[in-house]
Each structure stands twice: as structure tokens, then as C-alpha cells.
Amino acid sequence: MTEEIKKEKLVIIGGGPAGLTAAIYGTRAGLDPIILMGPEPGGQITTSPEVENYPGFPDGVNGFDLMQKMIQQVENLGGRMVYELVEEVDFSRKPYRIKSSGGLYEADAVIISTGASPRKLGLENEKRLLGKGVSYCATCDGAFFKGQEVAVVGGGDTALEEANYLTNFCSKVYIIHRRDEFRATRILQERVMNNPKIEIIWDSELEDILGEDRVEALLLRNNKTEERKELPVSAVFIAIGHIPNTGLFKEYLELDAGGYIVTDKKHSTNIEGIYAAGDVQDPLYRQVITSAGAGAAAAIEASRYIDNYQG
């Protein structure tokens, strides 16, 4: 028996802020898109207990509740969300093919918004204390720790930028780095070295995160002397990189050195009619608002493309 092919104008892969905003715009533009929600409907932000930087919520909003509202908005507009995982794509032919856990689709245009996942240390307590002092984003959570001592783990550009940013409101910021030199750019290194609120702890690895209901201290191990010590802090920002969810597309789409999909200003990829939006193509900002904005732009461009589509 041959598998039924579902023919669509626009398929949106991913149901986080970028995909759901693309769905709002695509549905209102009359494209009747189908949204393949994947393993985490609502996206990464659903795990965050408090989002204070998304406009329109003066008292902050729980990440799960925010995404439920976006899902509701897509539903109210008649958007078709299906809880399927994309397993394979074929972008070598038109219409483009997408194979999911629920079936086979053909689409004139595709918006990819599969996000990125922060690289984790893999500690048990990292998971348990996420949102309770463990964070992967200083821009998102730094302001919760005004006047307190915190730590950043990492030695690249992001880690040093986050440490500098945190000194705007934290009383002290430790940078924990497993080597005896940074790989961040020289200018950022100079900035952290000259910042009196920053103390660098070299050659050290985070062995554990301690605390009952909140982060209270870190257990560090010096990898040269094997000496262990406890460092009391209220929060730890883990900045050891992000992994964009682009494995499915790497055969067809141009990726940068970090594995992010390369797009132009119009969110087009190297294949016409295939767009990318949100964390999957953005190594710089990685915010709900920027992802939503990218989703809107990609859907507007996809709509223009479909209006002129010749097949």
C-alpha cells in the first residue's frame, strides 16, 4: 500500500514562539498552514517559571502559560496544530517533502523553527534546580538576582558577555573556567579582567550544584590540584554553548560553523521557498520576542513566495 501524501501550501516545523507566530501570520494570510509541533509543544520557554521580558505582561508571566496563550491564539484563528515529530525531509525536489511520525506531507513552502537547546553539564542537580537558580540565559534571568553573588560557567564569548552583563545588578560574579585561558575574543577578555566585580576561577570544573529548594553553593574541583571547594552563590549561569536542532536539514541547507541555519534578511535559506526562524537560525539573541518576530517575518515572506508560486 502506498502512503497517502498530504498536500499543503505551507508546512511549519516546530511549535515554539517562532513556529506559533508564523502560524498566526500564515493562517491570517489564508495559507492554512499545518504546524508540526514536535517533542516540546510551546518550545523551550515552557520550562521557565517566570518570564519578565515579554511585552504585554507587566507583572511577568509563567512560560508555560504564555505559550498556552499562543497555542490558543493559533487555535482561535483556525490554525491546524498536529502533535507530530518530523523524522526526515527531502528538499531536493519540488514540492518539498516532509515525513513525520503522523504521515507524509508535500509543501510549496516550509518554515523551519525547530529551536536550539542549551548545552548542559549533565548534572542531576542541574535539572532539579533549573529555574531555581540554575539558568542558561543571563538576559532572561539575571535581573532576579539583584545584589547577589552569582557564577557563570564557560570561557567563550557568550560566557564572558553574560558575566559582564550580570555585573550591572549582581554584587559579584565568578567565572568558572576549566582551562587557564579563555577562548573568547581579546576585547571581551580585557573587559572581564578589568571589571572589579568579576573574579575568575581558573582550571576548575563544576562537580555539583548544592541547595534544597534553591541554589545555595557550587562544588568546584580544581583539575590541576584535585582540590575541592564550596562556593556560596545564589545562581549559576551555564554558558557552554547551544546546539541548534538542524540535524534533519544539514544535507540540504547551508549551516554556519555552529550548526545554525544560514538565512538572509528575509529569513530565506539557500533553497527558495524554505525559510528558517528563531533560535534555529539565531546564535545572537535567542529570546522569545526575537523568535516571535522572526516567525512573523518568515511567514510574510512565505506568503509572498506562495502568491507567486509556479510549481
Ligand SMILES: Cc1cc2nc3c(=O)[nH]c(=O)nc-3n(C[C@H](O)[C@H](O)[C@H](O)COP(=O)(O)OP(=O)(O)OC[C@H]3O[C@@H](n4cnc5c(N)ncnc54)[C@H](O)[C@@H]3O)c2cc1C
Ligand atoms: C530555561 C529557559 C528560560 C528562558 N527564559 C527566557 C526569558 O525569560 N525570556 C526570553 O525571551 N527567552 C527566554 N529563553 C529563551 C527562549 O525560550 C527561546 O529563545 C525561544 O523559546 C526560542 O523559540 P523558538 O520557537 O525559536 O524555538 P523553541 O522554543 O526551542 O521551540 C522549538 C520547537 O521545535 C519543535 N521541534 C524540535 N524538533 C522537532 C522535530 N524534529 N519535528 C517537529 N518539531 C520539532 C519543538 O517541539 C518546539 O516546539 C529561555 C530559555 C530557557 C531554556
